[in-house]
Amino acid sequence: MSKLIRWRYPARWTFFRMDDRLLLMIIGAIVGVCSGLAALALYWSLETLLEFFHHYRHYWWAFVLPAVGAALSSLFLNKIMNEGAGHGVPEVIYSVSRYGGLLRARSSFSRLISSCLTIGFGGSAGPEAPVVMSGSAIGSNIARFFSLNDRQRITLVGCGAAGAISSIFNAPIAGLVFTVEVILGEWTALNIVPVAIASVAGCEVSQLIRGNHVAFAHQQFDIGIMDIFACIALAGFTAAASILLTRALRSMHTVSSKVKIPLWARAAVGGCAVGAIGIFLPDSMGEGYHAIQSMVENGYTPGLKIAAFYVLAKILTTSLTLGWGGSGGVFAPCLVIGSFTGLAFHRAISFIWPGVAWVNEGCFALLGMAGLISGILQAPLTGIFLIVEISGGYAVILPLILVSAVSTTLCHYVEPASFYLKDLVEKGQLLRPGTDARVLSDLKINELLETDCIAVRPDMLLRDFIEILTRSSRNYFPVEDEKTGRFLGMIHLNDIRPYLFNQGMHDAVFLEQIMDTRIKRVHPNYNLNDVLQIMDTDGLFSMPVVSNKRFLGMISKATLLDQYRRELMVQTSHQ
Amino acid sequence: MKLSVSETAECLNIPLSKIERWIRQGRIPIKKSGRTIYFDRTILEEWAKSRNLQFSPPTKESDRRVSAAPETLHSTILRGGGLHIFAAGDVNGAIRGAVDIMQVADHTKPDIYEKLIEREEMSSTGIGKGVAIPHPRGPLEEGPFQAVITACLLDTPIDFSAVDDKPVFAMFVLLCPDIKIHLHLLSRLSFCIRDGKFIQFLKNRPQTETFLSEIKSFESRLDS
Numbered sequence: 001m002s003k004l005i006r007w008r009y010p011a012r013w014t015f016f017r018m019d020d021r022l023l024l025m026i027i028g029a030i031v032g033v034c035s036g037l038a039a040l041a042l043y044w045s046l047e048t049l050l051e052f053f054h055h056y057r058h059y060w061w062a063f064v065l066p067a068v069g070a071a072l073s074s075l076f077l078n079k080i081m082n083e084g085a086g087h088g089v090p091e092v093i094y095s096v097s098r099y100g101g102l103l104r105a106r107s108s109f110s111r112l113i114s115s116c117l118t119i120g121f122g123g124s125a126g127p128e129a130p131v132v133m134s135g136s137a138i139g140s141n142i143a144r145f146f147s148l149n150d151r152q153r154i155t156l157v158g159c160g161a162a163g164a165i166s167s168i169f170n171a172p173i174a175g176l177v178f179t180v181e182v183i184l185g186e187w188t189a190l191n192i193v194p195v196a197i198a199s200v201a202g203c204e205v206s207q208l209i210r211g212n213h214v215a216f217a218h219q220q221f222d223i224g225i226m227d228i229f230a231c232i233a234l235a236g237f238t239a240a241a242s243i244l245l246t247r248a249l250r251s252m253h254t255v256s257s258k259v260k261i262p263l264w265a266r267a268a269v270g271g272c273a274v275g276a277i278g279i280f281l282p283d284s285m286g287e288g289y290h291a292i293q294s295m296v297e298n299g300y301t302p303g304l305k306i307a308a309f310y311v312l313a314k315i316l317t318t319s320l321t322l323g324w325g326g327s328g329g330v331f332a333p334c335l336v337i338g339s340f341t342g343l344a345f346h347r348a349i350s351f352i353w354p355g356v357a358w359v360n361e362g363c364f365a366l367l368g369m370a371g372l373i374s375g376i377l378q379a380p381l382t383g384i385f386l387i388v389e390i391s392g393g394y395a396v397i398l399p400l401i402l403v404s405a406v407s408t409t410l411c412h413y414v415e416p417a418s419f420y421l422k423d424l425v426e427k428g429q430l431l432r433p434g435t436d437a438r439v440l441s442d443l444k445i446n447e448l449l450e451t452d453c454i455a456v457r458p459d460m461l462l463r464d465f466i467e468i469l470t471r472s473s474r475n476y477f478p479v480e481d482e483k484t485g486r487f488l489g490m491i492h493l494n495d496i497r498p499y500l501f502n503q504g505m506h507d508a509v510f511l512e513q514i515m516d517t518r519i520k521r522v523h524p525n526y527n528l529n530d531v532l533q534i535m536d537t538d539g540l541f542s543m544p545v546v547s548n549k550r551f552l553g554m555i556s557k558a559t560l561l562d563q564y565r566r567e568l569m570v571q572t573s574h575q
Numbered sequence: 576m577k578l579s580v581s582e583t584a585e586c587l588n589i590p591l592s593k594i595e596r597w598i599r600q601g602r603i604p605i606k607k608s609g610r611t612i613y614f615d616r617t618i619l620e621e622w623a624k625s626r627n628l629q630f631s632p633p634t635k636e637s638d639r640r641v642s643a644a645p646e647t648l649h650s651t652i653l654r655g656g657g658l659h660i661f662a663a664g665d666v667n668g669a670i671r672g673a674v675d676i677m678q679v680a681d682h683t684k685p686d687i688y689e690k691l692i693e694r695e696e697m698s699s700t701g702i703g704k705g706v707a708i709p710h711p712r713g714p715l716e717e718g719p720f721q722a723v724i725t726a727c728l729l730d731t732p733i734d735f736s737a738v739d740d741k742p743v744f745a746m747f748v749l750l751c752p753d754i755k756i757h758l759h760l761l762s763r764l765s766f767c768i769r770d771g772k773f774i775q776f777l778k779n780r781p782q783t784e785t786f787l788s789e790i791k792s793f794e795s796r797l798d799s
Binding site for chain 1: 589590592593596597598599600601602603625626627628
């Protein structure tokens with residue numbers, strides 16, 4: 001038994017006492033392998049399900065298949081797993097910033113199964129966000145198993161996310177960049193090394209099992225100056241498509257939440273609609289990797305109008321699937337929409353200027369993907385590195401950077417927060433490291449309490465109070481009931497200054513007559529942000545902290561500044 | 576050197592709950608032995624320095640108590656040699672006489688005399704009812720380093736141009752190492768002098784022992 005306990009606390013091994021970086025690297029690699037395996041499991045089960053249902057697609061009743069899948073996944077998440085719908089990335093980001101990366105153990109497989117049901121039956125969604133969620137949950141729970149502290153746990157959550165992304169795309173740098181840019185929001189040497197190792201580990205696992213195939217390798221791209229100019233125009237289209245997708249998802253969500261039927265029925269309604277569209281436009285269903293594959297390899301035959309129509313159809317099916325309660329992410333749909341946008345754009349410009357020697361349409365499909373990813377996630381580096389890695393080279397790096405940068409900038413004008421962060425920003429829950437919101441959320445009121453106030457009784461004469469005044473160093477005096485200890489009110493020296501020197505009042509006034517009973521008070525569980533807001537609107541410098549009708553102490557701006565500065569110094573210096 | 580969690584909180588001057596949170600979040604370098612957490616002082620000092628945090632080990636409990644022990648009239652008058660009685664013709668003479676019998680190092684006496692006269696020239700220290708409290712304007716550089724009160728009774732009352740113009744028959748010369756003790760002793764002295772019985776008692780020229788016990792009883796009333 002004692003051996004087991006020793007084994008569970010590797011931080012105590014003398015080997016790791018030297019530096020916890022070594023510990024994080026090793027555990028990070030383990031996490032990377034585990035989340036890589038989880039990603040592969042989802043990938044394989046999706047393949048199998050899609051293969052299985054392929055034979056039934058041509059039946060007339062096939063349109064109910066996505067409905068069944070979405071309903072099942074909704075039932076599974078809500079009733080069995082007791083988790084909310086959605087893709088999970090905001091939950092991971094919030095947990096990283098608020099709870100030191102604590103995630104439930106069941107999250108490590110719940111989204112895998114639910115998204116597998118949704119996508120496998122034909123719903124339009126991506127497997128990446130669920131994989132990120134389960135990878136992060138695996139990292140978090142491994143950290144908890146080894147009883148690591150918050151900082152180490154956050155790094156391991158990042159390791160899980162990186163391993164998952166790099167495994168599913170066979171793209172280690174994209175995994176690293178996505179994690180740092182979207183999940184952690186912080187580039188420090190302490191984070192990057194373990195995350196990079198996890199990313200490589202996840203990628204290795206995928207290569208061992210699936211074999212090393214770079215998705216769209218052996219493509220020749222001869223990019224001319226005209227193509228560069230065309231890229232800027234393409235970025236405009238991808239930005240428009242991103243905004244359209246974001247808005248469509250949101251409005252679908254609002255519409256569906258107004259329908260008063262059970263969650264699983266909602267998901268079924270959305271699934272039916274997707275299935276109906278899918279009868280006419282089969283490529284708008286599922287996660288759509290096959291469509292991307294054929295587009296990038298210049299093998300996609302339908303013409304300009306159909307491609308343009310597919311952009312809208314995919315946006316519609318994705319928002320119907322996710323907005324009505326299906327489970328999955330937007331990563332893969334983004335790639336599909338992006339490649340359709342690039343393809344349609346290429347066909348349009350070669351139709352208008354047939355004489356110009358444009359680069360092949362596969363290149364534009366890749367650029368369109370980068371544009372969509374950058375626009376939706378507002379993470380330009382993730383878009384760039386993902387495309388570089390899945391296309392197997394740096395041939396397209398110049399137009400890639402251009403499309404990503406322009407698309408991100410344009411989207412930022414219309415939608416200031418990215419798809420993943422939007423909900424968090426609206427709820428004020430985006431607490432990136434080193435920001436004011438983060439420092440304020442980390443500080444707790446009971447760390448700021450000033451307890452050197454002298455309590456007085458309500459039936460005390462002003463004369464006796466003056467006696468106490470001579471001994472006190474504070475300007476505030478809480479008035480408490482003698483028997484029950486209840487907090488009744490506050491005496492502030494400023495309020496009673498005029499009476500202090502009036503001898504006649506010394507024996508005529510009781511403290512209960514001069515105390516302020518309506519003084520604004522705060523509870524120790526209050527958010528510091530709210531407390532500061534109250535202080536600012538009322539022009540206060542200190543307030544009493546009252547819990548359960550008992551006075552605990554004062555909280556003041558002076559102490560707050562002192563502690564805030566210390567917290568900031570400790571949080572922002574990395575060595 | 577090992578430091579416990581609560582000692583560290585004291586050294587960094589932050590609440591205990593904050594240290595506990597920092598440990599949980601992994602923001603502060605800790606050491607573990609078994610289940611207990613402790614800090615290594617050198618590592619902690621370096622850490623605090625790199626983050627610009629103040630690291631000040633608390634002063635020893637016993638040192639603090641000595642400096643915090645308040646002076647009393649009784650102890651300072653005793654230090655000044657009890658009650659002295661002599662004759663003087665005018666203010667300068669009275670102060671000269673008091674300085675001569677003062678229980679301080681001889682080489683500081685000229686300076687003390689000068690400072691006392693200087694203060695007297697600004698405004699009289701005769702606070703009424705025939706009592707004066709000569710004192711320098713601020714703490715003297717060359718000592719004394721402990722508060723001393725020289726209590727004097729004059730054979731014949733002299734004109735001190737006091738606030739109530741009454742001739743002065745009793746002087747308490749206050750020499751204090753800092754302003755705080757000066758104010759503390761002054762407030763105690765004025766409490767005694769405000770009492771008519773005390774003035775009457777002084778006029779009867781008591782012995783040193785009875786005088787000191789009277790002072791003691793006054794002070795015990797003040798402290799109660």
